[in-house]
Amino acid sequence: MENRIFFVEGRHVSIALEEQFWDCLEDIAIERDISLRTLVRRVGQQHPFDVQSALRLHVLEDVLRKTGIELTTGLVTCDLDRKYH
Template identity: 35%
Template sequence: MKKRSVLIAGHPTSVSLEEEFWEALKGLAQARGMSVNALIEEIDSTRSGNLSSAIRVHVLNAVQGRG
């Protein structure tokens, strides 16, 4: 698992994600024509709990066709 720095609303934070989730997140962002940071900001705006977990759930839901 790798820790990556991201910007959310102009504030730096870090998320720890497995490489497979990071690659899937990048693919989702690209498919939607947005940056990874923009997608993470969107996920952050609706999350409850840990950001890394919210990203994993978002990716899982997208892969399963629920997001």
């Protein structure tokens, strides 16, 4: 895991994520034409008490959106013929 420090909501936040998450976050930032720092700050403003988890969920939401998979709140059975990854 790689640890990076960002300034979020008036405080320095140490964030440790797996390399794959950092790669995805960098790709998202490039797609949005913003810096990684700006992306982390924006996500952190929405979830200031757990920025690390919020970033992981942000990546998951981005991947699901790009693949067309929608999560529901109800109980859903998996389609065994469909690949989810």
